Amino acid sequence: MLKSNKNIRPSRSVRSEIRYFDDELNPVSRDKATWAVFREVDEKGNLLFEAQGFID
Numbered sequence: 001m002l003k004s005n006k007n008i009r010p011s012r013s014v015r016s017e018i019r020y021f022d023d024e025l026n027p028v029s030r031d032k033a034t035w036a037v038f039r040e041v042d043e044k045g046n047l048l049f050e051a052q053g054f055i056d
Helices: none
Strands: 002-008 013-021 035-042 047-054
Antiparallel strands (some): 013 035
């Protein structure tokens, strides 16, 4: 499952997204996820930030 948010900054547009996964790396809904990846990319698709973490 993909959740995204588009933030407008004065100099550029940044998109944030969270992808949820189960233990076998399958994309799942948030309520079934055991870990997630959070990413921010600019308007050209360049990765600005990425973090991963387990969900309790």
